[in-house]
Amino acid sequence: MTSTTSVSVNFKRNEMVILGSEYAGEMKKGIFTVMHYLMPKAGVLSLHSSANEGPEGDVSLFFGLSGTGKTTLSADPKRKLIGDDEHCWSDDGIFNIEGGCYAKCIDLSAEKEPDIFNAIRFGSILENVVLDEESREVDYSDDFLTENTRCAYPIYHIPNAKIPCMGGHPKNIILLTCDAFGVLPPVSKLSAEQAMYHFISGYTTKVPGTEDGVVEPQATFSACFGAPFLVLHPQRYATMLAEKMSSHKADAWLINTGWIGGSAANAKRCPLKYTRAILDAIHSGELAQAEYEELEIFHLRLPKSVTGVPSELLNPKTAWNGTLEDFNRSLSHVASMFVDNFKIYEDQAAPQTLAAGPKL
Structure with missing residues (x-):
């Protein structure tokens, strides 16, 4: 370990260990890195x-x-x-x-990004956002924790998604x-x-x-x-x-x-x-x-x-x-x-x- 945050991938054992990160995107990016190793070996371009x-x-x-x-x-x-x-x-x-999608949420509004805004409902996960203490509503303009606020939601939350x-x-x-x-x-x-x-x-x-x-x-x-x-x-x-x-x-x-x-x-x-x-x-x-x-x-x-x-x-x-x-x-x-x-x-x-x- 050379830092407080580490993302380690073992391609031989197909294992990944994430330590010290407060960014859940490391999970999907870790899998993406594995795909960049496995897919070309099968003639598939990642x-x-x-x-x-x-x-x-x-x-x-x-x-x-x-x-x-x-x-x-x-x-x-x-x-x-x-x-x-x-x-x-x-x-x-x-x-x-x-x-699914992993969208940025900073300054999100229904006017600017209606598809993403409306995709945030039951079944989605908000990350590092701040809630108003009284209304319990999300304040998408609040970057107190980070500017890299995120939301993960399934692709079918987008109205014109291609399924599969x-x-x-x-x-x-x-x-x-x-x-x-x-x-x-x-x-x-x-x-x-x-x-x-x-x-x-x-x-x-x-x-x-x-x-x-x-x-x-x-x-x-x-x-x-x-x-x-x-x-x-x-x-x-x-x-x-x-x-x-x-x-x-x-x-x-x-x-x-x-x-x-x-x-x-x-x-x-x-x-x-x-x-x-x-x-x-x-x-x-x-x-x-x-x-x-x-x-x-x-x-x-x-x-x-x-x-x-x-x-x-x-x-x-x-x-x-x-x-x-x-x-x-x-x-x-x-x-x-x-x-x-x-x-x-x-x-x-x-x-x-x-x-x-x-x-x-």
């Missing part, structure tokens, strides 16, 4: 993602860390929710590991990022090689309210959008993802839910309505047939138009509020962070994955 299914049976996977919109964007009234956090992709399609929590092979792979520097486009179409590169990179921004001590946006990288749970080299999971994408003709997209027109210091985040319009265009097939242009350095393909989104916002260069020199400097800065981060994976990364990264 994924830190949410998933939903359209009326025609088309499945989308959403990858993203806290604060990128993974839970919010996968909750679509036009599509059925398969799961919000942990899935596996086998030869028969995808399936949810949990059969299974789906066919994904048609769209959506990598969500939250770029605090304002240089990545709201949406770009990725090649299989680029999908591997950005999947391994797992770039996003830690934003206030997602982790203790984060009071302003901070750039970060988390391999496969779930580094703490990985047991094998990230390239192993990325190769499996690319192979399954190729076998089942899935498209990959990078969606930036972060800032547009400048950095977090002087610009605003992409409005949710525009991100939802982009997702609608992906699911309708509009973006698969769109006309594209390329963003230099990253060589990302950007659609020239998306229904419901102002065209000038689709290219971060034209959306930039400052000078072209400032934009190019910021773009190069973000690219250099990608390159520096990827050095730790170069020893086992596939040549085509390395080639898909930014070129400085």
Whole structure:
């Protein structure tokens, strides 16, 4: 023991011991880590993602860390929710590991998150929340114990849940990022090689309210959008993802839910309505047939138009509020962070994955 909190997993004996934690999520994350070990051995890809299914049976996977919109964007009234956090992709399609949800509750309200709010009823478990002493009602704004207040509830508490929590092979792979520097486009179409590169990179921004001590946006990288749970080299999971994408003709997209027109210091985040319009265009097939242009350095393909989104916002260069020199400097800065981060994976990364990264 080197600390007061310990999570130990014995893969040989299939045992896990959790000591000193006041976060019940360690149980599900421990099992998720075990799945990252067992599933690839059986040819099944374990994924830190949410998933939903359209009326025609088309499945989308959403990858993203806290604060990128993974839970919010996968909750679509036009599509059925398969799961919000942990899935596996086998030869028969995808399936949810949990059969339930483990939602953040801080500042929860019926107006902002009606599905989650209404899911909290008999059969759900609230964690680390504070009750009003007189009314005995939960005060979701109270962070006296922690900002990481939670609720666990079964998937069938969500009205449009897919039961059983299974789906066919994904048609769209959506990598969500939250770029605090304002240089990545709201949406770009990725090649299989680029999908591997950005999947391994797992770039996003830690934003206030997602982790203790984060009071302003901070750039970060988390391999496969779930580094703490990985047991094998990230390239192993990325190769499996690319192979399954190729076998089942899935498209990959990078969606930036972060800032547009400048950095977090002087610009605003992409409005949710525009991100939802982009997702609608992906699911309708509009973006698969769109006309594209390329963003230099990253060589990302950007659609020239998306229904419901102002065209000038689709290219971060034209959306930039400052000078072209400032934009190019910021773009190069973000690219250099990608390159520096990827050095730790170069020893086992596939040549085509390395080639898909930014070129400085």
